[in-house]
Structure formats: C-alpha cells, structure tokens
Amino acid sequence: MNSKRHPAEPFRIKSIESIKLLSENERAKKLTEANYNLFQIDAENIYIDLLTDSGTTALSNKQWAAIMLGDESYAGAKSFKRFEKAVQDIFKHKFVIPTHQGRAAENIMFSTIVKPGMYVLNNTHFDTTKGNTLHKGGIPLDFPCQQSKDSSNFPFKGNMDILALEEAILKHGTDKIAMVIMTITNNTVGGLPVSIKNIREVSALCKQHNLLFYFDCARFAENAFFIKRYEPEFADYSIEEITAEMFELVDGAMMSAKKDGMSNIGGFITLNDKELFEQLTELMIIVEGFPTYGGLTGRDLDSLAVGFYEAMDEAYLEYRIGQVSYLGERLKEIGVPIVEPTGGHAIFIDAGALLPHIPAEEFPGQALSTAFYLEGGIRTVEIGSIMFVEDDSETGKTILAPRELVRLAIPRRVYTASHIDYIIETAQEIVRKKESLSGYRIKKQPKFLRHFTCELEQLNSKKIKA
Numbered sequence: 350m351n352s353k354r355h356p357a358e359p360f361r362i363k364s365i366e367s368i369k370l371l372s373e374n375e376r377a378k379k380l381t382e383a384n385y386n387l388f389q390i391d392a393e394n395i396y397i398d399l400l401t402d403s404g405t406t407a408l409s410n411k412q413w414a415a416i417m418l419g420d421e422s423y424a425g426a427k428s429f430k431r432f433e434k435a436v437q438d439i440f441k442h443k444f445v446i447p448t449h450q451g452r453a454a455e456n457i458m459f460s461t462i463v464k465p466g467m468y469v470l471n472n473t474h475f476d477t478t479k480g481n482t483l484h485k486g487g488i489p490l491d492f493p494c495q496q497s498k499d500s501s502n503f504p505f506k507g508n509m510d511i512l513a514l515e516e517a518i519l520k521h522g523t524d525k526i527a528m529v530i531m532t533i534t535n536n537t538v539g540g541l542p543v544s545i546k547n548i549r550e551v552s553a554l555c556k557q558h559n560l561l562f563y564f565d566c567a568r569f570a571e572n573a574f575f576i577k578r579y580e581p582e583f584a585d586y587s588i589e590e591i592t593a594e595m596f597e598l599v600d601g602a603m604m605s606a607k608k609d610g611m612s613n614i615g616g617f618i619t620l621n622d623k624e625l626f627e628q629l630t631e632l633m634i635i636v637e638g639f640p641t642y643g644g645l646t647g648r649d650l651d652s653l654a655v656g657f658y659e660a661m662d663e664a665y666l667e668y669r670i671g672q673v674s675y676l677g678e679r680l681k682e683i684g685v686p687i688v689e690p691t692g693g694h695a696i697f698i699d700a701g702a703l704l705p706h707i708p709a710e711e712f713p714g715q716a717l718s719t720a721f722y723l724e725g726g727i728r729t730v731e732i733g734s735i736m737f738v739e740d741d742s743e744t745g746k747t748i749l750a751p752r753e754l755v756r757l758a759i760p761r762r763v764y765t766a767s768h769i770d771y772i773i774e775t776a777q778e779i780v781r782k783k784e785s786l787s788g789y790r791i792k793k794q795p796k797f798l799r800h801f802t803c804e805l806e807q808l809n810s811k812k813i814k815a
C-alpha cells in the first residue's frame with residue numbers, strides 16, 4: 350500500500366455543504382462558553398468534525414435517487430422488500446428485522462435472550478452493547494486477543510482470545526451464557542479487524558458447546574477488506590465473497606447501519622432461527638414499529654439497500670482505508686504518537702505520550718482535543734480518563750483509563766485529501782507548541798456519562814483568553 354500520498358477519491362462532488370472556519374478569537378470564545386467541553390459546541394462552529402463516523406456519511410447520487418422511490422406505506426412497503434432482499438443477498442440469513450439503529454437491535458435481542466445473571470461474551474463490547482447487556486441484568490465479558498495489548502504490527506488485533514473464551518465457557522457453564530458476540534471491526538480496540546481464521550475458531554467452539562454466536566457487524570465491509578489484504582487465503586476473493594464467508598460462520602448478526610450501511614440512520618437483526626425471529630418480532634412491534642419499517646422511513650430503508658453494496662465496493666474501500674492510513678503515517682512523521690496498526694475508521698492519538706508534562710489526572714487527551722479546536726476548528730474526542738473513569742467499589746478510589754487517547758474518526762466520503770492535509774498541518778502546529786498546553790480540572794459533572802456534559806477548567810491557564 351502506498352500511503353505516501355492520499356488516495357485519489359473514487360468519486361467526484363455533485364452537491365456541497367459550506368463549512369466555515371471561525372477566527373481564532375471566536376474559537377477561543379466558543380471554547381470558554383462551552384466550558385472546554387467539545388460536545389457542547391454547536392456544529393456550525395466546527396470546521397472539520399471528527400467526532401464520529403456514525404451517521405455522518407455522505408450519500409451517493411444512487412442513494413438520493415433511491416430515496417425518491419421510498420414507499421412510506423405502513424405495512425408491506427416496497428422499500429422494506431428492497432431492504433430485506435439486500436440484507437438477505439449479502440448476509441445470507443433468512444429473516445430480517447429492521448431497527449432504527451444498532452442499540453435498538455441490541456435492546457430487542459438482549460431483552461429476549463439475556464436473563465439476569467447470564468453472561469454475554471464478546472471480543473470487546475462496544476459501549477452500547479455493554480450498556481444493553483447490563484441493563485437486562487446480564488454480565489458482559491471481553492476477550493480481546495493478547496496482541497491487542499502489545500505494540501506489534503499484527504493486523505488482526507481485533508481478534509478474540511480463544512483460550513480465554515474457552516476457559517470462560519467451561520468456568521461459567523453453557524446454561525449461564527446468553528450468547529457469544531464477535532464485533533467486526535473491533536471498535537473499542539481501535540477499529541481493528543478480526544480474521545476469518547479467528548471467526549472459524551470461535552464458531553467451532555460455539556457449535557461444540559451449543560452456544561449462540563452472533564456478529565456485531567457495524568463495519569463488516571471494512572473488516573472484509575482487511576481480510577482480503579492480510580489473510581492470504583482470501584487475496585483473490587471479492588468483498589462480497591468474503592462477507593458471505595464470514596456470515597456463514599454465525600447464527601445471526603446485529604448491525605448499526607450508520608456505519609457500513611453508508612447512511613445516516615438504521616440498523617437490523619438478521620438470523621435463521623424462525624422461533625427466535627418470531628419472539629424478537631413480538632418485542633420489536635412494541636418498541637420499534639411494524640416489522641416492515643422498524644423505526645425507519647421507507648426512504649431510509651431504500652438508502653440502506655443501496656448503501657450496503659456501496660460499502661463493499663473495492664475502489665471505495667481502498668480509498669477509505671488508505672485515507673485513514675495516510676493520516677496515521679503523516680501524523681507519525683511529524684512526531685505524533687498513534688495507536689498501531691491503524692484500523693478502518695479512525696486514528697487514535699496517544700495524548701499521554703505526546704504531552705508527558707500533563708499527568709493523566711489532568712487529562713492530556715482533553716488538552717489535545719481542545720488544542721485541535723483552538724488551532725484549527727477541528728472537533729475530535731477524548732477517549733481517556735474523562736470518558737472512562739471508574740470508582741473502585743472496594744477502595745472507593747478513582748481508577749483512570751488505561752491510556753489517554755484522542756480519537757479522530759473519519760466520516761465516510763465526506764472530507765477530501767486537502768481536508769486531511771489541513772488536519773495534519775494543524776497537528777504540526779500543536780506539536781510545535783505542545784509544551785505550552787496545560788491540563789484540565791472538572792468543575793461540574795453529572796453522575797453518568799460525564800464526558801457529554803461535564804464542565805472543565807483549564808489549569809495554569811495562560812494560553813486561552815477569549
């Protein structure tokens with residue numbers, strides 16, 4: 350792969366949305382008004398928004414055309430038929446339950462099969478998956494592979510630790526395990542892929558123990574692309590063939606289609622088990638809507654029916670993965686430490702390593718993400734001790750996050766090569782003045798999910814003046 354240069358975009362631009370860079374003074378003012386919490390800044394005051402790749406995709410002309418065909422009938426809409434046909438064609442399972450997004454699929458699934466005290470085993474739970482498991486009284490357990498914790502360049506750091514998984518199955522007993530989930534790509538460890546070899550091993554283990562095995566497949570196409578690139582057996586397979594190969598190994602899947610559905614909203618559950626399908630459908634009618642729309646409009650379903658195929662287009666995936674890897678390589682060159690290898694949808698900067706003069710208690714990730722906004726109007730997200738603080742239930746002491754990261758999530762088909770270069774130039778400016786960045790203190794915080802609404806105060810503040 351040549352990541353020396355940004356891959357040329359395999360599309361041209363037909364419709365544009367203006368974005369504006371506020372002056373440095375205005376940015377400083379917005380930042381202080383938001384109490385240094387980037388979630389509290391209005392989108393119109395952001396120049397480049399790297400908060401998330403979820404639901405932020407640019408639609409294609411074919412999707413916009415499909416949207417005009419949207420059938421908004423309450424029952425049996427043509428849009429649903431097209432959506433169902435696409436999901437069955439790509440993922441090869443019999444039944445399709447549309448949901449308005451990924452967490453709705455999780456809610457319906459876990460409400461049905463997770464009883465209090467039961468375990469859900471995962472390579473790594475995404476936060477809503479973990480939240481939904483806990484909400485039903487379940488116990489989420491993660492089994493990320495050993496390599497996910499080392500600094501090697503192993504491409505499949507998203508894998509599950511098979512030995513640890515088997516040990517847990519034997520320890521807890523199959524009656525206490527609601528299901529096994531493989532998250533592809535593994536979002537929480539950095540959007541890193543899982544190999545077919547690993548999926549096959551987990552699948553065999555689940556068959557042996559008669560356990561349900563599902564995908565959490567928000568980024569199935571990115572995962573398939575990495576398999577093609579790094580698993581020799583599949584070098585000559587198409588993304589469609591690899592996807593079919595992956596999905597043959599599971600009993601079903603839950604998807605947040607706001608990612609590789611290439612659309613702004615949507616999700617689904619797909620499976621072969623008729624009895625479970627009927628049980629899930631009963632609940633979905635209560636919480637989501639009639640089975641042929643599931644909380645979505647007809648036009649959303651049509652956008653998705655086209656989007657799933659566009660996500661598997663190899664020219665697109667080359668560009669997509671190439672864009673992320675280009676950004677990672679350039680950042681490394683200018684002395685910004687990142688988590689490696691780079692995955693499918695984001696770059697994670699190690700803010701703790703970049704800003705060693707700011708201790709974890711003073712949130713180096715926050716210092717870096719506010720610097721990105723102040724220097725360049727760029728919104729990133731702290732994934733460190735502001736987001737992931739825990740109180741030890743025994744000692745009452747605060748446990749900080751294992752690493753102080755900042756995530757730069759890349760929306761699909763939205764930003765061009767020059768936007769990416771602009772991000773790199775901004776990072777270069779930050780590196781130049783990194784010693785002048787200072788830490789933060791939390792002034793005010795809610796009980797749960799404090800990163801969304803907490804108010805912060807800059808320590809030793811000389812720099813930011815509105």
Ligand SMILES: *Cc1c(COP(=O)(O)O)cnc(C)c1O
Pocket residue numbers: 403450451452453475477478532533536565566567604605606607608615616
């Ligand atoms: C985004 C995501 C979810 C949750 O989906 P929403 O559409 O945000 O509700 C679940 N799992 C993974 C792996 C995700 O990336």
